[in-house]
Amino acid sequence: MLGLPHRTERRAKRERVMSMNRRQFIKIAGLSTLFGLGGKGAFEILRPGMLDAAEHGHGAPALEEPAEPAIRWGMTIDVEKCAEPGVVEKCIKACHSVHNVPDFGDSKDQVKWLWQDDYEHTFAGNENQYMADHVKEFPFLCLCNHCDEPPCVRVCPTKATFRRPDGIVAMDYHRCIGCRFCMAACPFGARSFNWLDPRDALNEKEYNMEFPTRGRGVVEKCNFCVERLAKGLMPACVEAAPQALAFGNLADPDSNVRQILRKRPSMRRKLELGSEPSVFYLV
């Protein structure tokens, strides 16, 4: 009987010191939420921009836009010249023999760096109605587009595939764990998975001894002949059919490819996806 008023008094005193009791706090919290003052919104109203800066830049000022690269390798493919007999086959053979690409003879296990497809599949979704018959029958040479915004690079969990500063989307087979996310991300089907040991389908006598093979369980694709560029050579396919293919620096307005593109109308694959391919088809 005696202790009770004492305790109440003490509590009231404490509450006066804290200046806010639970009931008041919940009331204020509820009201502020009602007026949109809760969570991130409150930060935006009271301290605009501060939260974003703290989350992304650790308080540092925003990075400057990177300067235009000096080199962005690209390729033009003259579709009409590819239609001449033997050209496409010659390019594919040159590429696949230089890079020890196996041929399993079964589309299920197929590994391809450079291949041929028709208009309908190459430009799937963008095919024009009533397209000229001869265009429909052109053999379109397909390869990795070495996109400016490569979706495969974004999804790779190990950074095994990455975009070099010169625009080449490269593969580091040492790091590839074979998860095939990049294959799912690539809108062009330019990547192949090694279901089987590629050496089983390669002839030991026909190895290019200066280039490795791949192992089972990694994803592979065209590398824009990065190893040949390092030696000052043109990509193998361009060397095999210089009349149909051209390779050069897209960042240089006076380069061979830019001069070709200035004169001739061209198409690129699946532009609507925004990946900005570096391979241009001249039509």
Add this chain to the structure above:
Amino acid sequence: MYDAWKILVGLAIFVGLFTFAFWMNAGKAAPVPEVKIDTPEIKKMPEPERKCVEDKHFMRTTHMQLINDWRDMALREGNREYVNKRGEKYVVSLQNTCMKCHSNKKEFCDQCHNYTGVSPYCWDCHIEPKEEPKGNES
């Protein structure tokens, strides 16, 4: 102690089995690796210039790190030129630089790798030089 003899016999068998590998190989030494550097490419070099990318001791102890660095240099940084401590330039490539001289993987790489029980997976992808079958040398 109950069942002392059972425990002692069991212990003896256990210790015997556990140290089996030592009993089996007691007194036998694994052959010391014999590394051969008498490939045609190396023989072509005149004696005083017969040097590897770095000196012998460095290569013996650190070649694995060097190769690892080379991999990242060539592949990820796009830098295919290595300048060694002597200031000489080399092309960064396992197949085109290392194995051009050391074209005898079985008598060179494998010797120590087998001795120390390591099995690097370089050769799953990188093609080893074709070795001439032994016996046609006079």
